[in-house]
Amino acid sequence: MNLFSSLNDIDTIDKATDRLENILFYSMSPKVRNALNACIAAHEGQVRKSGIPYAIHPILVSCIVAYYGGEESMICAALLHDVVEDTDYDIDWIESEFGDDVASLVDSLTKIVDIRKEEIPSSSDTNEKLVASALSFRKMLIASIKDIRALVIKISDRMHNMLTLDVLPEHKQRRISEETLVVYAPIAHRLGISSIKNELEDKSFYYIFRDDYNRINSYLDSHRQDLVLKLNNFIAKVSSILMQNGFMESDFRIESRIKRPYSIFLKMQKKGVSIDEILDLLAIRIIVNKDIDCYKALGIIHLNLKPIISRFKDYIALPKENGYQTIHTTVFDESSIFEVQIRTIKMHNSAEFGVAAHWKYKNTGIVPSMDWLSNLQYQDNNIEEFYELAKNDLYREDIVVFSPAGDTYTLPVGAVALDFAYAVHTELGSYAKEAYINNQKSSLLTTLKSGDIVRIIRGNHLEPKCTWIDAVKTSRAKSNLKLQCAQKLREIEQKSAINILSTIFFDHNLNVVEGFVKENNLLSSISKCTKDLDFLIDVKNRIKNNLKNNVNFLSKIRLDRLKLKKQEFNNLIIYSNHTISETLFDYCCHPKHNDEVLAIKNGSKVFIHHKLCERAGLEVNNGARMVYVDWKEDSANSYKVIVGLEDRKGTLATFLSTLAKYDCNVTGISYSGYKNQFMTTCEIVFESTTNDIKTLRNLLSKKYKIIDFFSLKDAYTQ
Template structure:
């Protein structure tokens, strides 16, 4: 396809040239009527640049026309601001232009409820919320019709082309949203040229110095770069002609990677532009798919390939329909990335979903929009929704296979558990293990292109919760389902814990407490008891009043009997009507500050466990006495320690366990700075909420001889 002449569009700033440009791509009565309505609706309105506002919808429509050639989408582009800016309603548009156009305009209007002028400044904590809300509205408004996204992307492209007229702060805000919201969607829709344009335009405003440096390098080295490209293309052409292809059978295109792509490679690898291996790229277009493999053979016979860089997206297309063979080869002192595809594949690679309208038989059937429909199951806040799926939308993909050969597309870095959830939610929930390429592997094993994965499930309907793994999996599908399972389990644990806490307070059996809560209509709110102290007090009062009324000794009861007292031990506060002597961290789970915790009363001590600890789960099910516990909201104190301890097996493990049970988090550790036959030195930094240095020192002295111990935020308190 011919690339859109962006510079030409950018120079058009009057209505006459704008409508002439639109008419060069499409003319129809509906388009003319829509232009007339848009002109009337926006009469007298000016953009910040001073040009008539109607120039914007006309040029958006022209971009849509050049990209798709679809009349309904072009008309929607002309009318996309009319409903919001005038009294014209959706019903009127439906009557004049039909259901199809009205449906598209309605979808665009929903997205436009958040205008660019309402974007929150970049330094605001609410920035993510706004981007996420825009992101969600765009996706959900387009689930029924992806054409809405295509028109909206053209709208954003024209806004980016005219960004110079806006204040610098607003330029930055809009460019930032374009980079994190619009470019990823263009990528997932397969419209690569539009994705690249949006990225480069955003890059220019967000990282001006970096963009200028890349441009300077390319300009300074233009002759050398172009010379290498021309020489290599000539070699390729001669090879293909000598191998029996005619000049009409192929076309060779050459390019330098686009600016933002170069910048990302530099950032990811920590290298300079002159160190990028595949800065130069060549594309070979042929007639038939079989010709792609013929050309690949010719290339590999004459140039040394880098095996690790070979990818066959013809045999295994990307989800967005992209089909191309990628290979990277050496040629004397230069390295070239070569892409081999047919002309139809090229149209799909450049236009993605838009190829369906641009070329009515345009080889677009392979494009999957399942990713768009899968977003419907999300039920998180807009921020969580955004964080969950943005990586799905904009990540380099890998293809892995089931044992029966079914291909699954996953983001790079995905693990076996991501694959399990891609197969089916039930498979992910019940996954116990896996085989990768017929070898036993962990469910957290990173997958690679071409891996064959078999998931081993428990065979039962029970869901296996793995809350600590949520940050390790990559796909939103895995994260969302695992988080839902964990939230359900935590709620169950909290409900059981609430009953156990009340059981200890009132010295009643858990069965009796459950019966009382049901009578009080509180049985479905038990989960709040270990979470909310005020709610716990409210429940205690209600149960107390009920018991007073039903007990013949009720008049002799004292509320003090059930009053909860606060016991503070370093980082933990215990609230109980039982006398408590200490709070200790059990060895099995070592909860860190901020983790969700539960407390068990054992011999007047509160034993603290992570809420997801297996031992804690067993104790909860056995109705062991429990107390309300929570972290103290205090500042951490950082300490530096050098301690001499026995040079014996297990001594370090014993020390670390001891420190963890004190409620401290270790930041760094170094062993063996000085060592003898009988002793060794251990140097570490740790943090704890305990601020009494002498109390800490006396505890640590039980495990070894302290050489040096002080608070790092107050070196004058150094203890030798």
Template sequence: MSLEAAVGDLANELGSYLDTSRINQVRRAFYYAEQAHEGQMRKSGDRYITHPLAVARILAGLRLDHQSLMAAMLHDVIEDTGIPKDALAEQFGDDVAELVDGVSKLTQIEFRSRAEAQAENFQKMTLAMAKDIRVILVKLADRLHNMRTLGPMPYEKRQRIATETLDIYAPIANRLGMHAISTELEDLGFAALHPMRSRYISKAVQKLRGSHREIIEEIQGRLQAKLNERGLPGRIIGREKHLNSIYNKMKLKQKSFREIMDVYAFRIITDTEDDCYRILGAVHSIYKPLPGRFKDYIALPKANGYQSLHTTLFGMHVNIEIQIRTEAMEHIANDGIAAHWLYKNEPSDVTSVNQTRVDRWVRGLMEMRERADDSLEFIEHVKFDLFPDEIYVFTPRGKIMELPRGATPVDFAYAIHTDIGNATVACRINRNLGSLSRPLQSGQTVEIITAPGARPNPAWLSFVVTGKARSSIRHSLKGRKHAESMDLGRELLKKSLVGFGKRLSDISDAQKQAVVTHNQVNSFDDLVSDIGLGNRMAYLVARQLVSGAEEKESGEATGDLQGGGNAPVTIQGTEGMLLHFATCCMPIPGDPIVGVMDSGSGMTIHSDTCPTLPDDDLGRSRLTQLTWAKDITNEFSVELRVEMERQRGVVAEVANAVAMADGSIERINVDEQNARFGEITLVIKVHGRKHLARVMRRVRNIKVVTSINRVKY
């Protein structure tokens, strides 16, 4: 077909829903693009302009607005022909120029790795979607035509494009409710990655369909007869399983090809919601429904706006899957967010709900993007949101919330609002107190209990599944870690400056800036934070501040490397994520203590006599002298070893003695020595050395106890 004829066909198709002036604007965009791409060819040998024209045809099939079609015609002009965005804006208006620019920017960055390329692309896509969702629709149509014409590409490029399609573009199309494009992208990607498997399954499907034609026609005839009998409007169409779906079910669910294909699928499309439920009753009167296989996605739509009634029936010795929906729901199911333009002039509840869901999803992506440190972390957060298998739970006021399968009350809390998630302390499930880590089930009512000043627990990261919860928790923990590293770093720096006879307030801004520049960090706060994290030595930074930034860092400096050994840092015991108590010596308030800086993770506190500490002068000089605050109320773990004569009930007696001294047992282990003597190892919680002495005295007073000692490894 000639280009002129192809453009004429497109104009005829657009005539069914666009007026003449808008069709002429699309034509003008085509002629402009044809001139711009003059002389450029595709790998297949076709003129390059055939590609933008084919992309516009795909969007016309979705009945998109004229600006999207113009952007489709022009989508490669900025990138491939050097025509600037301003020139397009002058010719076709700002909206079209912005759309073309948005599509162009999705493929313009050079990447160091494929994983980074995909992640970076996805971040750019998110920004583009937030500005105008039509950018991603043009990009999906562009990708779909590229996948249809992938054949002439070199093998490695085919593999890369197919993998990216399956990893990013098909899931996005699915998340936007565009089932038709999503399934075609999946099948084309599967065929490019596994051509032999694709051909084998395709032949097997055709063969099976031929041998089962009579059964399919009989089922369809009985369904149609029942609808006619009850005077219900509805057209019945067979539903094909696509190749990638069959392959994934065989691979992941360990099902045989015959098991998957022994299910006959039909779709009944009718006029109204009311008709959907009437037809459901009609089909249940012919064949028996299978228990637990009915889903009402009309009352509870999927997160991407999909609505339909699903039921599985048993008849004629086979399972029959039936979907029942209205014409509007059929458009939403196939075209998703693209159907928004189809109903723009006659808005329906279905469309507005779908638009709201997509807007909410894109907003959520933007929040995650702002919190993520880099594009790879961002895409890790998003993966769960791209592959949802939803559950539906209720707020106490009856509002429905959709969450991915496996979501916990913490995911639910963050889905409501980030601040609620951050302040969560407990939850009620169906009015009873529940576990924050237990996965929720559809139909449960969830109430979140919050407390002012509460903060996310790092352990939550081990069980939350939604990207929003994961990114919000990480963001909060990073902020907390930064604040704590600042506090600890400032304390250590002050202490080191005392050794030089200076205070932090004596250091001028110019001196601080010189040291910041010398150490190649962004700010003095970052330098202080690095000290708290253990990435820099407080003594060396203090020496630079006092002597000038040109002072070189040297690990061979003499004297107390932490500086000011007579000014120990005070420890409260509640400093948070950057102070760790060593498990080798288990220090408690009252023990002489020192700190060892660990690069990136802060300070570990050891007992001064811990055998794991260095014993040479240089090694000891690198330790930070610490002292306990006077009013510590926290509990600390201590390990005790008790030797005693074996006697019935002695373990209970030891436990009782610990309780009488206001101690609590964390762990207890009985080691048998011989028939007469035994040994108990127990870890207990105490407030300090005085409390420990009281506990040990109580245990020692038990008649059968021969010795009790504190254990240090």
């Protein structure tokens, strides 16, 4: 019985206290004993939703903290973590009774509770708001925590709460589980505490996607006998191979496992397949005594079993940021595929307990780097952007690359040279000019591979490439590029607004327009003229009224020729007092429908560019003639959705009726070519007048397995 299942049946304070005594080997310090007594006294008369005494909760949280090697102050803080929030005791009392260290930890935990109360919405809020609030909470949690021990206590607190969710209403189970999956599991992952991370994920998965959880569990139960037989046969074969090649029985032990439900679910979602198409459900772990034995065992296994080389990773030579060290390989055996992990006992303890291993086992393995806490850079992203950045940073597959000096940098799979530059230093990323990868001159957008040696050449000027935002992978690179490009966008919009107004006045009064903007303190708001027609007309009329007595102006322009006319072209609307014959999308950029665009006038033609197009930016800065442009609101957008549907009668019809409910017009349906007992994959092309692809995707994702969803409409191709 593992720790977490052993806590489930505890329903009295005496049983909880006995469990804590047992974990502490019946050597509870006087300070911890005093904290335990204070906890029981402070929460006297309080009960949980289940009806059991409230004090059981902090005692069992302290059990989890103690099990993971928490020292005296951490155990005391775990026992007292709800005292300030829920009773009449305050931080000053805790400091006087238990010292600065315990008080500081409890204060950090109390602040997290305060943040949670502000950020987590009521159960009546939509799913999108629930997820958004959880993300916002996690952002502030990371920013507010200075002591890593407080994070471990808080994760332990959440772990026990997840064990007791059954007594809560379903909407609260779901809300807490969503928060857990988005907030706590990724942080446990980064702290390297895999045993807690796995439990948090599986518990959350059960409450959020119960049907999927039950379906996967049902599959595993029905195939368990066969899977266990395969594992046992494979273990016997590996043991025999190792002992035939110099290993003694005492030199190693082998553990086995079937992949966890949430891990299987993620693979199914990522690949768009069913569980019976997941090839690597089975895994073994070889635990040896010495580092060199890891490589001996690896060599023996690769000599006797066929490895899948693309799945090989050596995290012993190149540890993860959280200190994780293990060799990963995947091999074929009798038409089955097995994941094999090889590590020492010390590495195993570090992998299971992460940062906590360095309290529990004293100087075990590599000390985890906590730089990731300060390196998570989300700045002022909106919640959708924040979610993508957070997800990529906290749940990602990594590569390791080298600087010319041999320093290692961990980056996500798909990272480019510019990501590396930002990882070295923000300034190097911002001024990066070119890259050398393995001594070969390369683009800054070259995708890196594990083992690459990367050198960045620094330029003299800050020239953000705004079209590169989608090409980089790390939050640090994305956030810095967006920050630089936001300033560039403001400058482009300011200059475009002045150019539009100057064009309205037939190019005779550029200086007059600029002077009017400055005299009337409009510089900070003039950019609105590029996206707010009413504001543009208002400023135009104010300039016109200001120039009514200007004889030179009136001699060149008739006032009745300043009225803006609406002119429609395909999916665009132009407002201008000039007659426009056609609109064209220039070759230099490919704006998608509803991207922010600008319109440059050349004779009677208008050329459409993305606002961040570099070529257009040069023309704008040189005073190009410009007109006001907008997308037609009623223009239909084309989308393709790839959706996994349960293989039962009526599911496709139900999905199509859902699309119809959201005013979507289906124009094409095709099947992926495979069908299994769980899921059929369909590709559906449809049109919708909505401009918000993310909202539409989220609406569908709440009910269906959306594998991919993207826009087909490229304005350039119209």
